[in-house]
Amino acid sequence: MRRVPFCKLQALGNDFIVVAGEHLLEEEVARWAARWCHRHFGIGADGVIRVTSSSSESEADFEMRLWNADGTEAEISGNGLRCLAAYLAFTGRWREPVVRIRTKAGVKRLEQIRREGTHFEFLADMGVPALSSAAIPMAIEPVRSRVVGVPIRVHEREIPITACSLGNPHCVVFVEDFAAVDIRHVGAAIERHPLFPERTNVEFVRVRDRQNLELRMWERGVGETLSSGTGASAALVAAVLNDLAEREAWVHTPAGALRVRWQPDDRLIVEGPAEVLFFGEWVEPT
Numbered sequence: 001m002r003r004v005p006f007c008k009l010q011a012l013g014n015d016f017i018v019v020a021g022e023h024l025l026e027e028e029v030a031r032w033a034a035r036w037c038h039r040h041f042g043i044g045a046d047g048v049i050r051v052t053s054s055s056s057e058s059e060a061d062f063e064m065r066l067w068n069a070d071g072t073e074a075e076i077s078g079n080g081l082r083c084l085a086a087y088l089a090f091t092g093r094w095r096e097p098v099v100r101i102r103t104k105a106g107v108k109r110l111e112q113i114r115r116e117g118t119h120f121e122f123l124a125d126m127g128v129p130a131l132s133s134a135a136i137p138m139a140i141e142p143v144r145s146r147v148v149g150v151p152i153r154v155h156e157r158e159i160p161i162t163a164c165s166l167g168n169p170h171c172v173v174f175v176e177d178f179a180a181v182d183i184r185h186v187g188a189a190i191e192r193h194p195l196f197p198e199r200t201n202v203e204f205v206r207v208r209d210r211q212n213l214e215l216r217m218w219e220r221g222v223g224e225t226l227s228s229g230t231g232a233s234a235a236l237v238a239a240v241l242n243d244l245a246e247r248e249a250w251v252h253t254p255a256g257a258l259r260v261r262w263q264p265d266d267r268l269i270v271e272g273p274a275e276v277l278f279f280g281e282w283v284e285p286t
Contacts, residue, residue, distance in 0.1 A: 011086075
């Protein structure tokens with residue numbers, strides 16, 4: 001029997017399994033991620049994060065790879081970043097207030113601003129959003145510098161969308177009433193829409209006022225989730241581009257709120273929590 005230690009964490013209900021690289025190879029995580037994430041026959045999570053020390057310490061302190069619940073690899077997760085930072089601090093692998101983590105979407109900087117036992121709060125620099133259709137990417141001709149209010153056809157009707165990339169693709173749909181939208185049906189259709197060759201995350205956003213947005217999330221490779229850090233960032237970006245919000249706002253999810261700030265230098269800063277839940281071992285027959 002092979003025993004693989006892991007840690008389970010959550011950030012506003014978006015839960016992740018973190019495993020240290022010395023315990024599991026990348027190809028093993030890719031093979032096992034869907035089983036680990038299964039809510040009934042596995043550990044249960046929205047994704048699996050493998051962490052290693054950085055090969056380039058001048059640029060980053062650690063490196064992460066992330067696999068979704070369906071076993072596909074993702075570039076980044078804002079909530080996953082905070083969970084990883086909480087894991088590193090809780091286990092003593094990192095003792096400084098600021099940690100730099102290399103993702104497939106670049107190096108991200110997180111600053112710990114509060115800690116109470118297993119509960120942590122971080123400021124995460126998510127970088128500058130990409131706004132052009134080519135960078136998202138979207139299969140639109142001619143290429144657009146911004147994708148704002150563009151109608152796409154979903155289930156025989158036109159839905160205006162605003163899209164951007166935070167290192168992973170996002171498609172925002174503004175709604176007046178969540179109850180009037182079949183989020184699973186519409187979210188799944190937009191995720192795999194032909195306009196998004198790499199599929200997309202889908203945010204359903206209701207504007208409460210210019211400082212408060214409400215978010216329901218359909219994550220690429222996962223499905224409906226309670227929250228998303230990059231999704232909250234995309235929600236604010238889309239609201240600003242449509243002149244529906246200020247450049248700093250609270251984004252409210254079913255599991256709590258994230259504070260998102262789109263700075264004058266165009267970098268997005270997300271303030272939010274992460275919590276260490278438990279440690280365990282996955283037993284794999286050899």
